Amino acid sequence: xxxxxxxxxxxxxxxxxxxxxxxxxxxxxxxxxxxxxxxxxxxxxxxxxxxxxxxxxxxxxxxxxxxxxxxxxxxxxxxxxxxxxxxxxxxxxxxxxxxxxxxxxxxxxxxxxxxxxxxxxxxxxxxxxxxxxxxxxxxxxxxxxxxxxxxxxxxxxxxxxxxxxxxxxxxxxxxxxxxxxxxxxxxxxxxxxxxxxxxxxxxxxxxxxxxxxxxxxxxxxxxxxxxxxxxxxxxxxxxxxxxxxxxxxxxxxxxxxxxxxxxxxxxxxxxxxxxxxxxxxxxxxxxxxxxxxxxxxxxxxxxxxxxxxxxxxxxxxxxxxxxxxxxxxxxxxxxxxxxxxxxxxxxxxxxxxxxxxxxxxxxxxxxxxxxxxxxxxxxxxxxxxxxxxxxxxxxxxxxxxxxxxxxxxxxxxxxxxxxxxxxxxxxxxxxxxxxxxxxxxxxxxxxxxxxxxxxxxxxxx
Numbered sequence: 152x153x154x155x156x157x158x159x160x161x162x163x164x165x166x167x168x169x170x171x172x173x174x175x176x177x178x179x180x181x182x183x184x185x186x187x188x189x190x191x192x193x194x195x196x197x198x199x200x201x202x203x204x205x206x207x208x209x210x211x212x213x214x215x216x217x218x219x220x221x222x223x224x225x226x227x228x229x230x231x232x233x234x235x236x237x238x239x240x241x242x243x244x245x246x247x248x249x250x251x252x253x254x255x256x257x258x259x260x261x262x263x264x265x266x267x268x269x270x271x272x273x274x275x276x277x278x279x280x281x282x283x284x285x286x287x288x289x290x291x292x293x294x295x296x297x298x299x300x301x302x303x304x305x306x307x308x309x310x311x312x313x314x315x316x317x318x319x320x321x322x323x324x325x326x327x328x329x330x331x332x333x334x335x336x337x338x339x340x341x342x343x344x345x346x347x348x349x350x351x352x353x354x355x356x357x358x359x360x361x362x363x364x365x366x367x368x369x370x371x372x373x374x375x376x377x378x379x380x381x382x383x384x385x386x387x388x389x390x391x392x393x394x395x396x397x398x399x400x401x402x403x404x405x406x407x408x409x410x411x412x413x414x415x416x417x418x419x420x421x422x423x424x425x426x427x428x429x430x431x432x433x434x435x436x437x438x439x440x441x442x443x444x445x446x447x448x449x450x451x452x453x454x455x456x457x458x459x460x461x462x463x464x465x466x467x468x469x470x471x472x473x474x475x476x477x478x479x480x481x482x483x484x485x486x487x488x489x490x491x492x493x494x495x496x497x498x499x500x501x502x503x504x505x506x507x508x509x510x511x512x513x514x515x516x517x518x519x520x521x522x523x524x525x526x527x528x529x530x531x532x533x534x535x536x537x538x539x540x541x542x543x544x545x546x547x548x549x550x551x552x553x554x555x556x557x558x559x560x561x562x563x564x565x566x567x568x569x570x571x572x573x574x575x576x577x578x579x580x581x582x583x584x585x586x587x588x589x590x591x592x593x594x595x596x597x598x599x600x601x602x603x604x605x606x607x608x609x610x611x612x
Contacts, residue, residue: 155279158191160299162285162292167593169286171569174602175315176284176307179609184281191280193295196273199265203227207261216257219400223392227268229301235293236260238392241401242290244443247387260291267291271298281305288323289393296323307609312509312552312559314566317611324395326612329551331513336546344546344554351553352494353471366431370468375476378462379534380420382409383486386427387447389440394488394507398523403447405487408523410455412530421462422455424448429467474498481534492517493548496540503529503537514544557610568607576601 215221225233246253284307309315385402399405428445484495484502502517520526556563574581
């Protein structure tokens with residue numbers, strides 16, 4: 152009988168930042184096993200899973216592929232692939248142009264998913280492995296994730312806000328959620344967190360990696376006090392449907408629905424562009440997503456820009472500057488799932504968000520909804536009928552997110568560990584941005600001299 156090859160299976164092991172990520176995962180493997188296995192890149196099979204394609208043909212004939220909500224719910228052999236298929240489809244800018252483009256991209260991606268099923272089965276049958284590294288598991292790699300988890304493999308992955316993690320949990324949606332923890336904080340501990348929060352929210356560009364890449368404009372001198380709502384737009388093509396489905400296939404659907412509901416109230420409101428629409432970056436992929444988002448946003452606001460009740464902010468401005476001009480005693484904040492919910496809770500605004508979020512809904516932080524009807528009911532409420540976030544919940548989330556060494560802003564966050572070491576080697580300045588650091592690392596011919604000196608714990612969740 153042919154002996155199966157022992158490997159550490161990885162979805163991406165290129166000569167760039169992923170070499171660093173994968174090597175750190177490899178170093179975390181048990182010593183007694185590590186010396187017996189080698190890193191193996193997943194090579195996608197050219198032949199698709201025919202049974203899967205037949206199943207999708209049946210779905211087409213049944214009409215399921217013409218209904219986004221039914222696409223989200225698609226499942227084949229206990230693998231929930233529909234939400235990730237749709238997410239990957241809306242990562243493509245052309246899917247927003249016409250219904251024909253959307254449906255063509257969806258069908259093309261179904262064929263790609265069929266290859267993922269075939270590839271996963273091939274490795275499970277022909278290779279000996281216990282550990283897998285997967286990148287971007289909010290997209291089609293979620294198929295690999297479910298297939299391998301169902302076969303008792305341990306998965307390594309990375310994503311904001313946790314950094315690199317390892318897990319055997321089946322629910323991919325919960326992996327990067329800030330889990331609810333009932334923590335009793337003393338008054339002095341709360342004061343420390345509030346003080347830290349003030350520092351963070353007055354200079355967010357120093358904490359959120361993506362804010363490094365945008366050059367901000369001065370805010371216009373207008374009467375912002377008259378506006379009763381402010382909507383914070385999200386990326387339309389990046390990480391759609393990352394959390395549980397809440398009734399919207401993408402954030403453009405959510406934005407259009409929100410605007411239409413507020414227009415019915417005949418009140419004044421603001422739509423603020425996401426700063427990522429205007430980022431300047433040389434990192435492959437980031438600029439492309441930014442350009443797509445900006446085009447989608449501009450196309451949409453063309454239809455509403457003449458409405459005298461709507462103020463459209465279509466340039467990057469720092470939220471801290473905008474907050475000072477809003478009336479917190481009547482202005483409601485609307486964001487689907489963004490980190491701005493924490494910022495605006497800190498500034499004592501009432502906030503409406505989806506329960507499908509990176510923050511556990513058990514936290515008493517915002518006014519939350521889980522479907523379109525619940526959302527519509529919240530939007531119809533007056534400011535006085537909505538609740539403020541609780542200080543205990545705010546402090547607990549901030550402690551978990553910004554004061555935990557293993558989260559995205561702590562010393563064990565993989566980019567912070569790399570940055571610290573490259574600074575010691577005089578390869579970058581200690582205040583260099585993540586982009587400069589990654590660009591420099593990617594350009595190094597001898598990356599091993601950097602990699603072998605870095606060691607940090609990888610948390611199991």
